[in-house]
Amino acid sequence: MKLTIKKKLIGAFATVLILMSGLAWISITRLAGSHSDLEHLVSVTSKSALIAAEMEAEFLEIEALQAEMLLARDAEELDASEHHLKEVVETLHGHRVTLGEIADQQVQGQLQEFDAELARYLALEKEISALLHANSNGRALEVSQGEGHDAYVHFQDSQARFAGGVSDLTGGSTSIARMAGIVAAAKIAEKNALLEADPKKRQAYIELAETKMAEAGSILETLQRSYRQADNGALSDLAKALADVERTSGQALALVREDTNAEAAELFAGPTAEVIGAAKAILGEIVEHNIGAMQEETNVSAAHYTTARTTLLTGAAVAIVVGLAAAILLSVSIGRGLARATALVRKVAAGDRRIDTSNTSKDEIGDLMNEMKAMNDALCGMATVAERIADGDLTVNVTRRSDYDGLGIALEKMIEKLREVMEGATISSAAVADGSIAMSATSEQLSQGSTEQAAAAEEASAAMEQMTGNIRQTADNAAQTEKIAVQSSKEAAESGEAVAEAVVAMKTIAEKINIIQEIARQTDLLALNAAVEAARAGSHGKGFAVVASEVRKLAERSQQAAAEIGDLSGRTVEVSERAGDMLQALLPSIQRTSDLVQEISAATREQNVGADQINLAIRELDTVIQQNAASATEAASVSQSLATQSDQLRGLISYFDLGTASAGASAQRRPAPEKAAQPSPAAKPAPVRVAPKAEEGGFALDLGPEELSDAEFERHQAAS
Amino acid sequence: MQTDDMTQETSNTGMLLIFRLDGEAFAISVTWVHEILDPQRATPVPNAGPFAPGLINVRGAVVPVIDIRHRLGLAPGASEDDGRMIVFEHPIECTPQKLAFCADSVEQVIEYDRSSMEQVPQLGAAWPQAYLRGAIRDNGELVILLETETTFAPAADRSVAA
Numbered sequence: 001m002k003l004t005i006k007k008k009l010i011g012a013f014a015t016v017l018i019l020m021s022g023l024a025w026i027s028i029t030r031l032a033g034s035h036s037d038l039e040h041l042v043s044v045t046s047k048s049a050l051i052a053a054e055m056e057a058e059f060l061e062i063e064a065l066q067a068e069m070l071l072a073r074d075a076e077e078l079d080a081s082e083h084h085l086k087e088v089v090e091t092l093h094g095h096r097v098t099l100g101e102i103a104d105q106q107v108q109g110q111l112q113e114f115d116a117e118l119a120r121y122l123a124l125e126k127e128i129s130a131l132l133h134a135n136s137n138g139r140a141l142e143v144s145q146g147e148g149h150d151a152y153v154h155f156q157d158s159q160a161r162f163a164g165g166v167s168d169l170t171g172g173s174t175s176i177a178r179m180a181g182i183v184a185a186a187k188i189a190e191k192n193a194l195l196e197a198d199p200k201k202r203q204a205y206i207e208l209a210e211t212k213m214a215e216a217g218s219i220l221e222t223l224q225r226s227y228r229q230a231d232n233g234a235l236s237d238l239a240k241a242l243a244d245v246e247r248t249s250g251q252a253l254a255l256v257r258e259d260t261n262a263e264a265a266e267l268f269a270g271p272t273a274e275v276i277g278a279a280k281a282i283l284g285e286i287v288e289h290n291i292g293a294m295q296e297e298t299n300v301s302a303a304h305y306t307t308a309r310t311t312l313l314t315g316a317a318v319a320i321v322v323g324l325a326a327a328i329l330l331s332v333s334i335g336r337g338l339a340r341a342t343a344l345v346r347k348v349a350a351g352d353r354r355i356d357t358s359n360t361s362k363d364e365i366g367d368l369m370n371e372m373k374a375m376n377d378a379l380c381g382m383a384t385v386a387e388r389i390a391d392g393d394l395t396v397n398v399t400r401r402s403d404y405d406g407l408g409i410a411l412e413k414m415i416e417k418l419r420e421v422m423e424g425a426t427i428s429s430a431a432v433a434d435g436s437i438a439m440s441a442t443s444e445q446l447s448q449g450s451t452e453q454a455a456a457a458e459e460a461s462a463a464m465e466q467m468t469g470n471i472r473q474t475a476d477n478a479a480q481t482e483k484i485a486v487q488s489s490k491e492a493a494e495s496g497e498a499v500a501e502a503v504v505a506m507k508t509i510a511e512k513i514n515i516i517q518e519i520a521r522q523t524d525l526l527a528l529n530a531a532v533e534a535a536r537a538g539s540h541g542k543g544f545a546v547v548a549s550e551v552r553k554l555a556e557r558s559q560q561a562a563a564e565i566g567d568l569s570g571r572t573v574e575v576s577e578r579a580g581d582m583l584q585a586l587l588p589s590i591q592r593t594s595d596l597v598q599e600i601s602a603a604t605r606e607q608n609v610g611a612d613q614i615n616l617a618i619r620e621l622d623t624v625i626q627q628n629a630a631s632a633t634e635a636a637s638v639s640q641s642l643a644t645q646s647d648q649l650r651g652l653i654s655y656f657d658l659g660t661a662s663a664g665a666s667a668q669r670r671p672a673p674e675k676a677a678q679p680s681p682a683a684k685p686a687p688v689r690v691a692p693k694a695e696e697g698g699f700a701l702d703l704g705p706e707e708l709s710d711a712e713f714e715r716h717q718a719a720s
Numbered sequence: 721m722q723t724d725d726m727t728q729e730t731s732n733t734g735m736l737l738i739f740r741l742d743g744e745a746f747a748i749s750v751t752w753v754h755e756i757l758d759p760q761r762a763t764p765v766p767n768a769g770p771f772a773p774g775l776i777n778v779r780g781a782v783v784p785v786i787d788i789r790h791r792l793g794l795a796p797g798a799s800e801d802d803g804r805m806i807v808f809e810h811p812i813e814c815t816p817q818k819l820a821f822c823a824d825s826v827e828q829v830i831e832y833d834r835s836s837m838e839q840v841p842q843l844g845a846a847w848p849q850a851y852l853r854g855a856i857r858d859n860g861e862l863v864i865l866l867e868t869e870t871t872f873a874p875a876a877d878r879s880v881a882a
Contacts, residue, residue: 534829
């Protein structure tokens with residue numbers, strides 16, 4: 001079996017990968033172990049220790065609350081503390097249940113012990129609570145201060161009244177005073193008993209109070225006996241008051257003797273403290289146990305870590321060594337083989353076909369060497385073919401190595417095309433030779449034609465000059481006419497205005513005539529009045545009457561004349577208005593004429609410019625014709641040289657061996673072009689220079705009649 | 721002047737002022753004519769009779785305008801613009817009083833011979849006989865001479881109107 005590079009690579013990588021996956025598996029397993037350890041540590045051991053510690057704290061609080069209950073001054077405070085205590089006990093129960101759920105075997109045992117202690121405590125607590133609620137001291141104080149006080153006050157009143165009543169009796173007043181002192185002492189002893197905490201001293205105070213009361217009773221009896229005969233309401237009242245005092249004091253003292261508070265305190269200080277201590281001790285053990293467990297777990301986890309680290313480091317070292325060894329071996333063998341192949345390819349690329357392809361290895365590098373040898377052999381074959389083509393042998397045959405052999409196909413095509421091209425070139429060169437002769441003749445004709453063209457162009461130019469002159473004159477005339485038309489248009493407008501003014505003036509005259517008529521009328525009136533005055537003057541007024549009549553006649557005449565003038569001026573106004581209207585009607589016509597003349601003038605100017613352009617075009621045409629003539633001459637000489645060149649070409653083509661006889665047939669036509677080409681170059685240049693000075697402003701045209709006759713021209717159809 | 725008048729009155733000739741109404745020539749004695757005016761617009765007098773329908777102002781004097789056409793039984797004049805207004809003095813109840821009336825035109829002042837005055841024939845005349853003094857000829861035309869006493873007497877008109 002061949003050990004190829006591919007297989008080597010696969011082997012090396014597989015080894016390294018297997019090692020890596022082994023290491024990964026180990027790490028994952030170890031990590032999972034330590035994860036579960038940690039979880040246990042956090043969720044069980046640590047939590048248990050925490051809850052146990054909390055429960056311990058709660059017991060401390062219970063203790064404090066118990067003490068608070070003991071110190072409560074009234075029922076309200078007591079109830080508040082008890083309520084709070086019950087809440088704490090609830091919480092404690094809750095914690096106990098949680099701990100029971102997560103705790104291990106040993107702790108479960110301890111918890112059962114704890115439960116027993118807790119039950120005992122609860123029983124004790126109930127007892128203490130009952131005792132505290134009894135509250136004998138408080139009630140005793142209440143009795144002593146309420147009823148007792150009232151009774152005592154009543155007693156003092158009764159005693160004073162009685163004392164007032166028996167003041168005359170010396171023995172009686174002394175006994176009363178003594179009894180009052182004894183009762184006061186009994187009251188003081190009672191108060192002391194109420195306030196005393198120590199049970200022994202309290203007992204002493206109680207006995208003292210009872211003794212004093214008994215003493216007071218005996219004094220009363222003495223008094224009753226002494227005053228039996230003189231018994232009045234005061235003494236019986238006093239006896240009743242004393243009995244009240246005694247009764248209330250007895251009640252208070254009985255309550256004091258009961259002393260439930262002290263009992264409760266005792267109960268709290270004794271068994272309760274013991275039970276609480278036991279419970280706390282159990283909880284402390286639980287905490288201790290859990291802390292020990294945590295320490296143990298930490299140690300186990302550390303041991304696991306050490307083992308895992310060692311294993312992983314070893315595995316990694318092995319993997320690195322194997323990977324490095326494989327990498328070095330492979331890179332050395334591949335690098336060496338590729339370097340040799342590169343050197344060979346470089347030589348082939350430079351065209352050197354003498355290469356050493358001896359094979360040493362059996363892997364891919366060895367295959368590459370073999371293939372390169374085959375390639376080099378094929379290239380040598382192609383090179384041989386190319387050398388033969390270079391020697392002119394087109395009969396050689398090329399076989400392509402495959403359908404994708406670009407070089408082979410190209411060589412095949414090259415030989416084929418070369419054959420075609422050479423055959424074609426042979427035929428074409430003969431055709432070129434014939435063509436050049438024909439062209440030579442044509443260029444001669446062309447040259448002659450150009451000369452005639454030049455002559456015709458000159459004639460056209462002269463005719464154009466004359467025409468331009470005419471057009472220019474027309475343009476001048478048109479411009480003058482335009483000026484005159486504009487002038488007359490303006491004058492017509494002015495006349496229109498003048499007539500309008502005349503009309504206005506006439507109208508004014510007609511108005512003024514009215515004034516004259518009015519004056520004549522007034523004069524007539526004056527003359528009449530004068531005549532009347534003259535008549536009234538009688539014969540003295542005769543002369544004046546004559547004057548008046550003359551004046552009147554004059555007035556009449558002037559009135560008549562004014563009327564005639566008014567008539568005439570009215571008619572004149574009419575006529576002038578008519579004249580004005582006619583002038584107004586005439587104005588647009590004159591204006592239109594003026595405009596038309598202006599257009600004519602403009603058109604003529606444009607014509608003038610157009611004629612100039614035509615002239616210029618003709619001059620350019622002449623230049624072109626001259627160039628044409630020169631070009632024709634040149635073409636003739638070129639066709640001559642073309643014939644020569646085609647001969648040379650044929651000689652060159654004969655180098656190639658086409659393996660046919662076609663080259664010989666065309667060779668016989670070679671001499672023909674030389675004869676035909678001969679006359680053209682010498683004959684042409686002369687006619688071209690017929691009018692060399694034509695460019696400067698017009699041509700010296702020969703308008704000889706022999707060249708043109710009117711019959712040759714066509715009559716131009718006059719455009720409407 | 722007064723004496724002159726008197727002498728003239730006594731003589732055989734007199735001066736007449738000739739005016740026209742509807743083309744007919746009428747005349748009154750110049751003696752009492754005060755002046756001739758351009759026609760003026762008369763201020764109408766409330767409740768005035770047709771004889772003197774309005775008043776005009778002549779150089780500061782208030783003068784009644786007499787409708788002579790009405791008195792002579794003529795149709796009312798179409799337009800008075802180109803006519804003349806004659807102012808004269810007429811004694812009413814022996815007090816000279818200025819009066820004015822409208823004429824179509826005033827022609828001239830002529831001298832006439834009292835003897836040549838003819839009587840206006842009773843028949844054929846279009847005007848009330850009471851207002852006519854006579855007729856004279858002037859250049860072949862018949863000129864009616866009005867009797868100023870009656871023509872301008874208001875009482876007569878009143879009696880007629882009544």
